[in-house]
C-alpha cells in the first residue's frame with residue numbers, strides 16, 4: 001500500500017492539528033501519529049497559554065521572553081509570536097476552546113519569569129481543552145485522513161524537488177510510502193530519550209535523527225529545558241508535572257527543615273539549579289512544595305488535576321507539602337526553520353517543539369510553547385497555501401517491498417535514531433563549551 005496525498009503532517013499534537021485546520025479544504029491532507037490521537041504532549045499542558053493583554057504589556061512580555069532565553073532569542077520570531085497571540089486565541093475560541101473568565105473578561109494567571117499575569121488557562125488542563133477541541137474539529141474535515149499507530153521512519157528526497165514525502169510503518173509491521181507535495185514535521189519533543197521526563201516516552205526526536213541523516217540543518221539541539229517541579233516518585237515512567245502556575249498562585253518551596261529557600265518565580269533554569277543545590281545540601285532526592293498559602297477553594301477549582309493526582313499518590317495538597325524534583329521537560333532546539341517554518345530542505349517544513357525558529361533562545365519562558373506551536377503552524381500553512389506547487393506523485397520513488405532489507409525493524413531503527421540524536425546533542429554541547437572558553441580567553 002503506497003499513499004499519495006497533497007500534504008503529509010507527521011504528528012497530531014496541537015501544532016499538527018492546527019496546521020491542518022489552516023490548510024485549504026481543496027488539499028488532501030494526511031496526518032499520522034506514532035501512537036493514538038490523544039497521546040501527545042499537547043494534551044498534557046497544564047499551566048496555560050500566553051496572550052498579549054494590551055499594548056502596554058508588549059515591552060514587558062517581550063523582555064520577559066528574552067530574559068528567560070538568556071537574550072539568545074530570535075527577536076523577529078518573538079515579535080511575530082507576541083503580535084499574533086490575540087488572533088490565535090480568537091481562532092481557538094472559534095473552535096470552542098473555553099478559557100477561564102470572570103465578570104471583567106478573561107482571567108490571567110502568572111508563572112515563573114513573567115513580570116505580570118498574562119496566561120490564559122482552563123483549570124489545570126489547558127492543553128487538553130485546546131487540543132481536544134482542535135482534534136474534534138479536524139475529525140469533521142472531509143479532506144483529512146488520520147492514521148494512528150503509524151510511524152515515520154524516513155523521508156523521501158530527490159535532487160529536483162527536495163522532500164517528496166515519507167516512509168512510514170504501521171503497527172502490523174507494514175512499511176509504505178506517503179508521497180506528498182509538502183511534508184510537515186510536527187513530531188514534538190525528545191523526552192523519550194531521558195529516564196526522567198514529563199513527556200510521553202514515544203517522543204524520541206525521530207524528526208531530528210531523520211533530518212541529520214539527510215543533511216537538513218538543526219539548531220541549538222543542546223538546549224534542553226528541565227522543569228523545576230515534577231512530583232517525586234520512585235516508580236518508572238513519565239514524571240507528573242506540578243505546574244508553575246501553582247507557584248504563580250503562591251505555593252512555596254521548602255527544604256528538609258521545612259524552611260523556604262528561594263524565590264519560587266525565578267526562570268526555570270535558575271530555579272532548577274537552586275533546587276538541585278538544596279537537594280545536595282539536604283542529602284535528599286527531592287525538596288518540598290507547599291500549597292498552604294493558596295486557599296483550598298482555589299486549589300480545588302484551579303488545580304483539580306494536580307489535586308487528584310497527588311491524592312492518588314497519598315498526599316492531600318490542601319493539608320501537606322508534596323515532594324518535587326526537576327525533570328526533563330522541553331526542547332528549545334530542533335530542526336532549523338525560518339519564520340514561515342520552512343526547513344533547509346525544499347518542501348519540508350517543521351513546526352511545534354520539533355522545530356527551532358529561535359523564539360525561546362536558550363530557555364523557554366513558561367506558557368510560550370503552545371502559543372509558539374500554534375502561531376508558526378499557521379504560518380507554515382499560510383506559506384504552503386500561498387506558494388503551492390504540486391509534484392507529480394507518480395514520479396516519486398515509492399517504497400518497494402523488495403527494499404525491505406534496507407530498512408531494519410522498527411526497534412533497531414528507533415535505537416539507532418535515539419543514539420544519533422544523543423550523540424549530536426553531546427557534540428553540540430562540547431562545541432558550545434569550546435566556543436565559550438575561547439570567547440572568555
Ligand SMILES: Cc1cc2nc3c(=O)[nH]c(=O)nc-3n(C[C@H](O)[C@H](O)[C@H](O)COP(=O)(O)OP(=O)(O)OC[C@H]3O[C@@H](n4cnc5c(N)ncnc54)[C@H](O)[C@@H]3O)c2cc1C
Pocket residue numbers: 010011012013014015016032033034035039040041042043044045046047048049126127150151152153186187188189198199200202203204206207241329330351352353354366367368369370371373
Ligand atoms: C506535562 C507538560 C506540561 C506542559 N505545560 C505547558 C503549558 O502549560 N503551556 C505551554 O505553552 N506548554 C506546555 N507544555 C509544552 C507543550 O505542551 C508542548 O511543547 C506542545 O504541546 C508541543 O506540541 P507539538 O504539536 O509540537 O508536539 P506534541 O503535542 O508532543 O505532538 C507530537 C506528535 O508527534 C507524533 N510523533 C512523534 N514522532 C513521530 C514519528 N516518528 N512518526 C509519527 N508520529 C510521530 C506523536 O505521536 C504526537 O502525535 C507542557 C508539556 C508537558 C509535557
